[in-house]
Amino acid sequence: GESVGLHLPTLSVQEGDNSIINCAYSNSASDYFIWYKQESGKGPQFIIDIRSNMDKRQGQRVTVLLNKTVKHLSLQIAATQPGDSAVYFCAENLNSGGSNYKLTFGKGTLLTVNP
Amino acid sequence: DAGVIQSPRHEVTEMGQEVTLRCKPISGHNSLFWYRQTMMRGLELLIYFNNNVPIDDSGMPEDRFSAKMPNASFSTLKIQPSEPRDSAVYFCASSSRIRISGANVLTFGAGSRLTVL
Numbered sequence: 001g002e003s004v005g006l007h008l009p010t011l012s013v014q015e016g017d018n019s020i021i022n023c024a025y026s027n028s029a030s031d032y033f034i035w036y037k038q039e040s041g042k043g044p045q046f047i048i049d050i051r052s053n054m055d056k057r058q059g060q061r062v063t064v065l066l067n068k069t070v071k072h073l074s075l076q077i078a079a080t081q082p083g084d085s086a087v088y089f090c091a092e093n094l095n096s097g098g099s100n101y102k103l104t105f106g107k108g109t110l111l112t113v114n115p
Numbered sequence: 116d117a118g119v120i121q122s123p124r125h126e127v128t129e130m131g132q133e134v135t136l137r138c139k140p141i142s143g144h145n146s147l148f149w150y151r152q153t154m155m156r157g158l159e160l161l162i163y164f165n166n167n168v169p170i171d172d173s174g175m176p177e178d179r180f181s182a183k184m185p186n187a188s189f190s191t192l193k194i195q196p197s198e199p200r201d202s203a204v205y206f207c208a209s210s211s212r213i214r215i216s217g218a219n220v221l222t223f224g225a226g227s228r229l230t231v232l
Contacts, residue, residue: 032218043119043206043223044158051218065171089158093194093218101146101170101219 008087010110019077021109023090028071030092034103035064035075039086045090047075077111085113119224125179127230137190138207142191149182149192150206150219156190158206164190175215176201197231 013019025033031052036044050057050064057064063076073090087110091103091113120139128134140147149161163171164184172182179198184190194201208221 032219034218042222043208043226045223046220047219049218059216101148101163101165102160107157107167113194 001097008108008110009037010112012091012112013080014112015080015082015113015115017080019080019084019111021075021077021088021111021114023106023109024093025073025090025104027092027094027104027108028068030094032093033064033073034091034093035073036089036091036105037063037084037086038089039109041065045108047094049088061089074086080111080113085111087111119209119222120157121205121224121227123158123227125228125230127232128197130198131196131232132231133196134195134201134229135191136205136207136229138190138192138224140190140207140209141211141222142188142223144209144211146210146219147184147190148208148210149190150202150223151210151220152226153202161192161205167223192223194229197229199231202229202231 009077032049034049035047038044038048038062048059048062048064050066052055059066061078087108093103122137145166147164151159151161161174162182169183176185180194182192204226206226208223210219210221
């Protein structure tokens with residue numbers, strides 16, 4: 001079902017600290033999970049994706065962890081910088097059948113980095 | 116590459132007026148999406164085109180909404196007549212599904228913020 005979200009979950013960190021943003025997904029059949037970053041006044045921007053047969057993937061300063069047992073996804077940002085301040089969305093992608101174009105987006109988490 | 120280009124960036128109109136939002140996808144991308152973003156409902160898929168053909172319009176709220184893609188480099192989303200509840204940010208996104216496998220990674224435009232008074 002659809003949840004009513006008047007307030008985004010928020011995470012406030014100090015510059016230089018590591019950030020962990022969490023996401024619970026709903027479809028255990030999803031093949032890919034994608035993280036997007038949306039800065040104020042801009043569209044969502046792709047960060048990193050992970051296939052469902054993996055449990056960890058690393059990028060530049062970011063790591064995504066996937067726990068399929070509890071349907072949980074996390075994005076870790078190392079040495080968080082002020083430019084990382086944004087809303088972060090996870091999205092599920094079912095890459096089979098006729099609906100492989102569909103992304104189901106989470107509600108998002110607002111990350112604020114304090115200098 | 117200029118990315119996905121949307122216009123206008125901001126639109127303020129009165130209830131009952133026609134609104135047309137425009138999108139130029141990334142050259143070579145064969146999939147185009149229109150999304151709507153509100154605080155209450157988050158990002159919602161309105162319509163999906165593949166090779167200029169509408170594949171899924173199940174997210175279009177009602178008959179007041181229509182979308183076209185006359186060629187590979189241009190799409191419009193039209194609302195007629197507009198209502199205050201249509202106020203939102205409308206995003207166009209494109210992707211290239213060259214491979215059958217792989218995540219559907221979308222490139223979003225900057226969005227069109229619509230305010231209907």
